[in-house]
Amino acid sequence: MELFSFIFGAVFGSFLNVLIIRLPQKKSVVFPRSSCMNCNHIIAWYYNIPLLSYLFLRGKCAYCNEKISILYFIVELLSAILTLALYLKFSLSLEFLYAVLFFYLLIVLSFIDFKYKAVPDYLLLLSLIFSFFVSDFSLIESLNNAFIISGAFVLLNFLISFYIQNIKSKILKDESLKTQEALGEGDIPVLAAIGVVLGLKGALAAVFLAALFAIIPSIYYNFKKKDIQTPFIPYLVIGFIIEYFLDISKVFN
Structure with missing residues (x-):
């Protein structure tokens, strides 16, 4: 469960990145799919795996080789670590759910x-x-x-x-x-x-x-x-x- 909570946090951190970019611009957080900010190419799912894709691609777009901001990686890693820390504190409970949502909002x-x-x-x-x-x-x-x-x-x-x-x-x-x-x-x-x-x-x-x-x-x-x-x-x-x-x-x- 500890590993699952870390992975869950990283996956949700990827969604938080979408919120961070799109909410201030008043864009939909569901559509369209994620794309490169430089070349606008739709990012394939295997290039959009939280944490691992950034490391595998060495922080660059797979299509245009443009540098990707390290903030994406930081958000995913921070979300993963905090989710794990909150799970260790509360285990799987209603308190855990409330705390996770609150911390995600703060991120x-x-x-x-x-x-x-x-x-x-x-x-x-x-x-x-x-x-x-x-x-x-x-x-x-x-x-x-x-x-x-x-x-x-x-x-x-x-x-x-x-x-x-x-x-x-x-x-x-x-x-x-x-x-x-x-x-x-x-x-x-x-x-x-x-x-x-x-x-x-x-x-x-x-x-x-x-x-x-x-x-x-x-x-x-x-x-x-x-x-x-x-x-x-x-x-x-x-x-x-x-x-x-x-x-x-x-x-x-």
């Missing part, structure tokens, strides 16, 4: 945010709804945790955004900073979902980890790409996954 949100720096609202809503099914807290406690963690970061977003728009923009004489927000709108529902699942202490630990992981990419985006927007959902999800499985917040007890 899709992360890679869409990474690619487009914007995420569909309905995916944010779904992730928030599923978080209540994954939480070990009562409904009242879960709501309380969601309101506190998201409310705290709404206030923090206001304060930091005020500094960026009104002080930093004048110091650096950068007009583009006058409209910059510290956090994206999509970050708040994800923070709320993390609060529902982990509780306040766990959520704070996850956010702390996310901030650490985001520092170097943020510096890179600012100075190399001259891009002031850093997608934060992927780092929130990394922090969440580490806290969820390793319970880092126990260190602060």
Whole structure:
């Protein structure tokens, strides 16, 4: 069953790749069949085997030899590993089903945010709804945790955004900073979902980890790409996954 859960995760990860590409473009996730982004050739099933095809083809299209993004492989591998980890945690149960769906939603949100720096609202809503099914807290406690963690970061977003728009923009004489927000709108529902699942202490630990992981990419985006927007959902999800499985917040007890 452990091997089956890993294979199932990899197969579903292949479908998650389809969602990541097509949902922001408002395309059908069923039709047409997957095709090369460069030559548009329909990909035969034997060139579309999760994980194995990417390795066998050495990350290149079988038809035009164009390089395939390693993100496809990463999504499949991450989905496989998380599915296995959740199976080991819950075995085959309803809790396992809820947790798997919730984690798959987080994966899709992360890679869409990474690619487009914007995420569909309905995916944010779904992730928030599923978080209540994954939480070990009562409904009242879960709501309380969601309101506190998201409310705290709404206030923090206001304060930091005020500094960026009104002080930093004048110091650096950068007009583009006058409209910059510290956090994206999509970050708040994800923070709320993390609060529902982990509780306040766990959520704070996850956010702390996310901030650490985001520092170097943020510096890179600012100075190399001259891009002031850093997608934060992927780092929130990394922090969440580490806290969820390793319970880092126990260190602060």
